[in-house]
Amino acid sequence: MSGLTKASGALKSVDYEVFGRVQGLSSFSNQYTEEEARKLGVVGWVKNTSQGTVTGQVQGPEDKVNAMKSWLSKVGSPSSRIDRTSFSNEKEISKLDFTGFSTRY
Numbered sequence: 001m002s003g004l005t006k007a008s009g010a011l012k013s014v015d016y017e018v019f020g021r022v023q024g025l026s027s028f029s030n031q032y033t034e035e036e037a038r039k040l041g042v043v044g045w046v047k048n049t050s051q052g053t054v055t056g057q058v059q060g061p062e063d064k065v066n067a068m069k070s071w072l073s074k075v076g077s078p079s080s081r082i083d084r085t086s087f088s089n090e091k092e093i094s095k096l097d098f099t100g101f102s103t104r105y
Helices: 002-006 028-040 062-074
Strands: 011-021 043-048 054-061 081-093 101-103
Touching: 011 062, 028 043, 028 054, 028 062, 028 101, 054 062, 062 081
Parallel strands: 043 101
Antiparallel strands: 011 054, 011 081, 043 054
8 A cells, every 4th residue: 555655646535424325235335335445546444324324534646535535426335325425624634544445333
């Protein structure tokens, strides 16, 4: 993952929350979100909330973070239904806080 910090462009961090039918059947947060994050080369975490949403944080080069934001807003797991996704605390960072992407419980 050290290659991430050497990528050209700024590193970004953003918090997210996904609303809709995003928990349960195919486990939106666990398998699919982690897979997509690894494919895109971003780091961070994801977890299900007691309100039925999925929340987390993504960090990485700006273009890769933007790609993950798009996936979280429009794609998700195969059987999820995304009503909306909110992003907050988007900021430039000097270094990554995580070494991979994980599910929190």
